[in-house]
Amino acid sequence: MRHLLSTRDLSRDSAVELLDVAEDMADVQLREVKRLPTLRGKTVVNLFFEDSTRTRISFEAAAKRLSADVITFSAKGSSVSKGESLKDTAQTLAAIGADAVVIRHHASGAPQVLAQSGWIDAGIINAGDGTHEHPTQALLDAFTIRRRLHGAASRGRALDGVRVTIVGDVLHSRVARSNVWLLDTLGAEVSLVAPPTLLPVDTDGWPASVGYDLDDAVDAAPDAIMMLRIQQERMDGGFFPNSREYSRAWGLDPERFARLRPDTIVMHPGPMNRGLEISAAAADSMQSSVLEQVANGVSVRMAALYLLLSGERPSSSEREVA
Amino acid sequence: MVSQPFLIRGVSLPDGSRADLVLDDGVIAEIGSGLSAAGAAVVDADGLIALPGLVDLHTHLREPGYEQSETVLTGTRAAAAGGFTAVFAMANTSPVADTAGVVEQELALGEAAGYATVQPIGAVTIGLKGERLAELGAMARSRAQVRVFSDDGFCVFDPLLMRRALEYVKAFDGVIAQHAQEPRLTVGAQMNEGALSGELGLTGWPAVAEEAIIARDVLLAEHVGSRLHICHVSTAGSVEVIRWAKARGIAVTAEVTPHHLLLTEDLAASYDARFKVNPPLRSREDVEAVRAALADGTIDIVATDHAPHPIEAKEVEWDAAANGMVGLESALSVVHASVVEDGLLDWSDVARVLSSAPARIGRLRGQGQELAVGSPAELTLYDPAASREFGTGDLAGRSVNSPYLGRTLPGRVMATFHNGYATVLDGRVEEVGA
Numbered sequence: 001m002r003h004l005l006s007t008r009d010l011s012r013d014s015a016v017e018l019l020d021v022a023e024d025m026a027d028v029q030l031r032e033v034k035r036l037p038t039l040r041g042k043t044v045v046n047l048f049f050e051d052s053t054r055t056r057i058s059f060e061a062a063a064k065r066l067s068a069d070v071i072t073f074s075a076k077g078s079s080v081s082k083g084e085s086l087k088d089t090a091q092t093l094a095a096i097g098a099d100a101v102v103i104r105h106h107a108s109g110a111p112q113v114l115a116q117s118g119w120i121d122a123g124i125i126n127a128g129d130g131t132h133e134h135p136t137q138a139l140l141d142a143f144t145i146r147r148r149l150h151g152a153a154s155r156g157r158a159l160d161g162v163r164v165t166i167v168g169d170v171l172h173s174r175v176a177r178s179n180v181w182l183l184d185t186l187g188a189e190v191s192l193v194a195p196p197t198l199l200p201v202d203t204d205g206w207p208a209s210v211g212y213d214l215d216d217a218v219d220a221a222p223d224a225i226m227m228l229r230i231q232q233e234r235m236d237g238g239f240f241p242n243s244r245e246y247s248r249a250w251g252l253d254p255e256r257f258a259r260l261r262p263d264t265i266v267m268h269p270g271p272m273n274r275g276l277e278i279s280a281a282a283a284d285s286m287q288s289s290v291l292e293q294v295a296n297g298v299s300v301r302m303a304a305l306y307l308l309l310s311g312e313r314p315s316s317s318e319r320e321v322a
Numbered sequence: 323m324v325s326q327p328f329l330i331r332g333v334s335l336p337d338g339s340r341a342d343l344v345l346d347d348g349v350i351a352e353i354g355s356g357l358s359a360a361g362a363a364v365v366d367a368d369g370l371i372a373l374p375g376l377v378d379l380h381t382h383l384r385e386p387g388y389e390q391s392e393t394v395l396t397g398t399r400a401a402a403a404g405g406f407t408a409v410f411a412m413a414n415t416s417p418v419a420d421t422a423g424v425v426e427q428e429l430a431l432g433e434a435a436g437y438a439t440v441q442p443i444g445a446v447t448i449g450l451k452g453e454r455l456a457e458l459g460a461m462a463r464s465r466a467q468v469r470v471f472s473d474d475g476f477c478v479f480d481p482l483l484m485r486r487a488l489e490y491v492k493a494f495d496g497v498i499a500q501h502a503q504e505p506r507l508t509v510g511a512q513m514n515e516g517a518l519s520g521e522l523g524l525t526g527w528p529a530v531a532e533e534a535i536i537a538r539d540v541l542l543a544e545h546v547g548s549r550l551h552i553c554h555v556s557t558a559g560s561v562e563v564i565r566w567a568k569a570r571g572i573a574v575t576a577e578v579t580p581h582h583l584l585l586t587e588d589l590a591a592s593y594d595a596r597f598k599v600n601p602p603l604r605s606r607e608d609v610e611a612v613r614a615a616l617a618d619g620t621i622d623i624v625a626t627d628h629a630p631h632p633i634e635a636k637e638v639e640w641d642a643a644a645n646g647m648v649g650l651e652s653a654l655s656v657v658h659a660s661v662v663e664d665g666l667l668d669w670s671d672v673a674r675v676l677s678s679a680p681a682r683i684g685r686l687r688g689q690g691q692e693l694a695v696g697s698p699a700e701l702t703l704y705d706p707a708a709s710r711e712f713g714t715g716d717l718a719g720r721s722v723n724s725p726y727l728g729r730t731l732p733g734r735v736m737a738t739f740h741n742g743y744a745t746v747l748d749g750r751v752e753e754v755g756a
Contacts (some may be wrong), residue, residue: 108522109522131525132523201520
């Protein structure tokens with residue numbers, strides 16, 4: 001794998017392979033010594049143009065557990081805040097000798113620009129670009145669903161026939177986009193539920209059904225329901241009248257939660273707005289996978305870094321040594 | 323400048339006939355066959371088409387203020403390379419061309435450069451801010467004799483201000499050239515709104531934001547009996563509105579850019595900011611509609627919206643990139659590729675949409691005239707049989723933000739004559755030093 005820019009261009013085989021490598025990485029996490037020596041001597045740069053503590057520390061943990069050297073570069077207070085261009089930043093990182101760049105950027109497409117620019121030779125991982133994609137989030141979501149459904153027998157499996165409902169601000173959500181493409185590639189059936197103002201104007205080409213009614217979606221008894229975060233700026237942006245109305249119509253409140261099947265997985269990419277898009281009853285239930293998603297995030301990001309920087313699955317002997 | 327006579331041998335005229343042309347003393351002195359002229363430089367034009375010098379109603383020359391992108395000199399060299407003998411210079415310079423002083427400065431810079439007639443466009447509102455009318459009368463009565471007024475880059479959004487502007491310029495036969503973009507519907511807009519914008523996560527620029535302003539403005543123009551010109555029409559819906567307005571007898575004219583005739587929004591999927599432009603590249607259906615509209619006269623002219631930007635404004639992430647493309651050097655080839663090759667327009671139509679009609683809309687004398695004895699020697703010679711991979715070597719201005727680099731385009735401008743002297747010969751820009 002040269003770069004990981006989107007789930008759109010990920011084949012089914014490479015997606016399953018990545019999830020399988022993530023299973024290997026998850027096994028490592030169960031040991032007393034959680035570290036593999038595989039990326040010793042490699043340099044991973046976390047290039048964060050947007051604040052994101054959760055994603056950043058997840059990638060940091062992933063890189064460190066593979067023994068890579070990790071440099072974290074936050075735009076705030078750096079040369080970027082003094083007007084340095086993406087090009088100059090990239091060339092600087094190339095000169096430092098970065099082997100992989102994990103980039104989070106407020107502009108859609110920035111990771112792709114970096115990957116095709118020739119400014120830097122490193123492998124690029126998209127850690128969220130604008131309202132475009134967030135591929136490792138979708139991969140960790142798929143990983144989480146697969147583990148819940150198949151447990152130790154997950155390896156080699158896809159998500160054929162699994163019904164996943166994604167609820168909320170699809171229009172601005174890179175998580176939703178990456179999930180739609182990836183879940184479809186893995187054979188799942190995706191439904192999107194949102195107020196009409198928070199859906200893209202034309203989703204005819206998306207491999208997902210689209211609806212406005214969360215009650216209908218709940219009564220359809222999905223295998224997993226993923227609640228998206230409502231950003232503060234949307235609340236003030238006139239996309240819906242106010243947060244109370246949003247919550248009444250599109251929040252997973254206790255009543256709706258109670259109507260779900262007892263084994264429906266309740267997902268959220270975090271950070272949650274409790275009481276808005278998700279109730280405490282749902283978030284803290286046994287059905288909630290919110291914390292598993294965080295833990296699985298490290299395994300999936302280890303797998304992504306691994307495949308990017310060493311190009312193949314860890315050998316069994318390597319796993320023994322660690 | 324004392325100009326040498328030219329004898330152009332065996333050129334095809336727009337109507338398809340073949341002739342020799344003698345240019346002397348700034349005019350077309352003779353048209354016929356087997357002509358000779360003592361002391362004339364002979365141009366073998368076998369296989370070339372002669373067109374009246376092209377006139378661009380929509381050029382950004384960037385001077386004064388943005389000389390890192392373009393100057394009047396470099397921009398008019400680009401114009402000459404593209405076969406243009408006159409350009410209308412948009413008002414979004416710094417300072418803005420909203421006073422007689424600035425438009426006269428631009429006029430003088432054009433005269434000094436000597437590559438093409440530079441006809442300044444005046445801003446409609448002070449500083450392009452859309453709040454108060456600029457001194458339209460002073461600009462009209464200045465040495466620059468401004469007749470076209472535009473806040474291009476910004477829409478004259480306030481309907482009352484637009485009404486007043488339309489009314490006011492009637493006093494001197496002026497026209498308001500509107501950049502039709504409803505600002506509230508296009509906050510943060512990055513590309514055409516549709517399936518692709520949703521997929522790419524780029525904020526959409528909906529067609530309705532253009533169409534709603536055009537609909538409002540044609541009704542205003544009808545109400546006050548004024549001339550209205552619509553810049554860079556880009557959508558099928560806009561074409562429908564303009565067609566309706568023309569059928570009602572409203573005095574509206576419209577332009578389409580070469581890039582909206584050829585390119586589609588798919589190019590945004592690369593996130594390569596060379597394809598970022600305002601209005602954005604649209605869908606295939608929109609491209610088909612503007613082509614048909616140019617062919618049936620609903621759209622009157624092709625105008626380049628030549629918008630030079632330095633490399634650093636384009637070698638960035640899409641959101642951060644400047645809007646715009648250079649277009650003077652490639653315009654004729656792109657028109658050739660998009661509407662001539664498939665027979666929608668013939669060469670006399672090209673002469674109309676790229677020369678006579680823009681000159682007429684802009685009330686520019688001495689340009690856009692038929693190739694006839696006594697007409698000003700403003701013409702270009704084009705080789706329609708040529709084909710080339712368009713590259714930076716084909717650009718003659720200061721900036722290289724062309725969307726056509728690496729693309730094969732038909733045809734090539736071989737010579738351009740302005741005021742009787744050659745600004746381009748053998749496909750190369752001449753040093754004219756006026």
